[in-house]
Amino acid sequence: MAGAAAGAAHAADPTSTTTSTTGAAPTATPGVRGDTDLALVNGRIHTMDANDTVVSHVLIRNGRFIAVGNGPVRAQGRPFDVVNLRGRTAIPGVIDNHNHIVLMGNRPGYHTPLENAASIADVQEIYARRAKDLPDGAWITTIGGFHRNHLVPPDQPPRLPSRAELDDAVPDHPVYLSESFSGPSATNSAGRAFFSGLGIPVGEDGSIAAGNPTGRATLALRQTLLTFDERKRGAVDAVAYGLSLGVTTHLDQGAFQATGTPSDGAAHEDNFRMHLPFLDLLDEGRLDARLRINFLHMESDQATPELAARLRNAFPFFGGELARTGGIGEFIAQGTGPTSPFLAAARKVAAAGWRAEVHSLSQTDFQQEIQAFETVNAETPITGLRWVVAHVPFITEEYVNRLKALGGGLSLTGWRYLAGSPAGNGPPFRMIVDNGIHAGMSSDGMQIAPMNPWLHMYYATTGRNARGVVINAGQQITRHEVLRLYTRDNGWFLREEDELGSIEVGKHADLAVLDRDYFTVPDEDLKQVRSLFTVVGGKVVHDPGRWVR
Structure with missing residues (x-):
């Protein structure tokens, strides 16, 4: 040995x-x-x-x-x-092959994950502990990555903490917590005074409605709190949180382009500048985890000019051991149907020799995506490019085999762990692992899903959601199998299987x-x-x- x-x-x-x-x-x-x-x-x-x-x-x-x-x-x-x-x-x-750590690092305020809270009391304890280390008056925020489902017992209706409960935990700091992409949200008395002063409606109990009110609140915090130094501090915090869970490599999947309006949600940022805080840390020798960067494109124009410019002026898999570029994704264009620019975008990505990653959450989108992949492959072979479909809660074995024939892979996530209802939430882990297609695990954190890989491993092995209900019966896999998906098997998605994912002589330590x-x-x-x-x-x-x- x-x-x-x-x-x-x-x-x-x-x-x-x-x-x-x-x-x-x-x-x-x-x-x-x-x-x-x-x-x-x-x-x-x-x-x-x-x-x-x-x-x-x-x-x-x-x-x-x-x-x-x-x-x-x-x-x-x-x-x-x-x-x-x-x-x-x-x-x-742990390698997370599909997440949004760059968005997490660009959150306003002192972002504080709540994905590990199992009760309102846990929220209070987490916030009180966080407040001990903060400057006077600093905002404590949680934007995405949690759900009210796991904050109350299963026999009670899901809810967010009230203003009084947040005041009890953090009387001296304004607090803002916002669920998923666009709320609902909640705040304490100090936060309510700030938002009300801007004309943003806040209930007596500290509640902020989903949609436009939450959008206005999130935008106000972004405009007030997000200096470049604050973004760098947030990037340090995001990386440190991942390291506390054992996550050493992140494949970031980008963001929707910010508009600077209340329509922006938790998944919006400036796609052309959001990486700069992380790259600044790299230059300073303070980037402590590996970052791989995908570029998200959501154009509706059939000519996809931004995508074309990206492919002309950037390089895939370019950089060093800590930070480098990846592929195009998790969106390559808006939509997937025959009238969308999806097929035109896929042709451009293939012609440029880039990796593509796309997103499937419905019962039909994976079919349209893989059919488009097949059309492209007949014109420009993609079998060596490792194209990926992510999430796939409803994918069938027929389409798994069709993607497998194209040299593709599947990024799997337990995204329904937080908010899942009692039936058919997938993905079909057992079928996919038994099939033998290239597959790996991801978190899709921190908007609608937690980043914590151990929560996703719990879901994959038990089929149970945060309320203890089995929502993925018959598709459970073993602890060893899911850990393999999060380590050795994920090297393939980075094109770094000879460098990362297992403990072997010669590999990165x-x-x-x-x-x-x-x-x-x-x-x-x-x-x-x-x-x-x-x-x-x-x-x-x-x-x-x-x-x-």
């Missing part, structure tokens, strides 16, 4: 967390110093390689795994910082050490899984408990 190639004899002190192979004091940032790298020992490290090997140790040097194995460890050459995992479970860094054993905990505990510490490219980027010290 690879560990044997590294030698055999240095065993870490089982009573300590971090030691050094040279007796030197432990470093604060293992894997970063030029003369010290990282060794993890005495763990249950699920490599997710082709043989599903479980090992006890890995050695990391220059940002890559140089040894993966069992038994004693002899660290040769320059010193390693050694972290004793004490039997903890470790996995490859991305991993997460979990706070519980994902493979054995009760089902309900899956939703609580978190990363004790997370490593990206050999650098410890999340370690709130100072496990590595």
